[in-house]
Amino acid sequence: MTSPVFVGEPWDFLGASDVVDFEHPAIQALSSRFPDGDLAYAQAAFDFVRDEITHSVDAGDVRVPWRASDVLAQGTGFCYAKDHLYVALLRLAGIPSGFGYQRLSDDRGGFVLHGIVAAELDGRWIRLDPRGDRPGLRTWFSAEEDILAYRPDEAAGEKTYPEVYAQPHPTVLRALQEAEDCPSLATGGLPSDLD
Incomplete structure (x- = not known):
């Protein structure tokens, strides 16, 4: 990972918020199912979010949850929302994350914008992508290297931003909160840049 640019104070990457509501009983109950130890826990949480929470577009689900506990309750979410749940689970275990x-080309x-997670594992920050697999797209957990669903084509203007935010970017959060449904968000309501 290129050197991250942190947007927030160090303690912010461990804190709860309205979005990252890890105090919610359902999130706490889920976390108790994962093994002890930062790496084992982080991988189990990653696998759960990737495999058990559907990507709204892939699943054809019209719901657009944005709060971590709502993503868990509804079992679906956009990449950003899945990230909200994964970060909540990581922070609940004391793993700094953001x-x-x-920025990727659309059709x-x-x-x-595509959302990813950054987490501090074994003393280094790693990018992870619990988006969910589909034909032609596969992600997995690694504490050694960034494993992302998409590799940006810089010549085409695509990029991975170096910033790691303690809270979801306001542009992304606003898009999720204002969306009427998944199809409207997917066909023109998704942010195209970090404005």
């Missing part, structure tokens, strides 16, 4: 983004000649 939110990252990639209409523009760009769209």
Whole structure:
């Protein structure tokens, strides 16, 4: 990972918020199912979010949850929302973590933001992508290297931003909160850059 640029104070990457509501009983109950030890826990939480929480677009689900506990309750969410749940689970275990983004080409000649997670594991920050697999797209947990669903094509204007945010970027959070449903968000409501 290129050197991260942290947006927030060090303690912010461990804190709860309205979005990262890890005090919620359902999130606490889920976390108790994961093994002890930072790496084993982080991998089990990653596998759960990747495999058990569907990506709204892939699943054809119209719901657009944004709060971590709502993502867990509804069992679905956009990449950003899945990240909110994963970060909540990591922070509950005392693992510093935050939110990252990639600017990727869309199929209409523009760009769209994709959400990823950054976590401090074994003394270094690693980017992780619990987006969820689909045909032609696979992600997995690694504490050694960044494993992301998408590799940006810099020549095409794509990039992975170096910033790691303690809270979701306001542009992303606003898009999720204002979306009427998944199809409207997926077909033009997704942010294209970090404005």
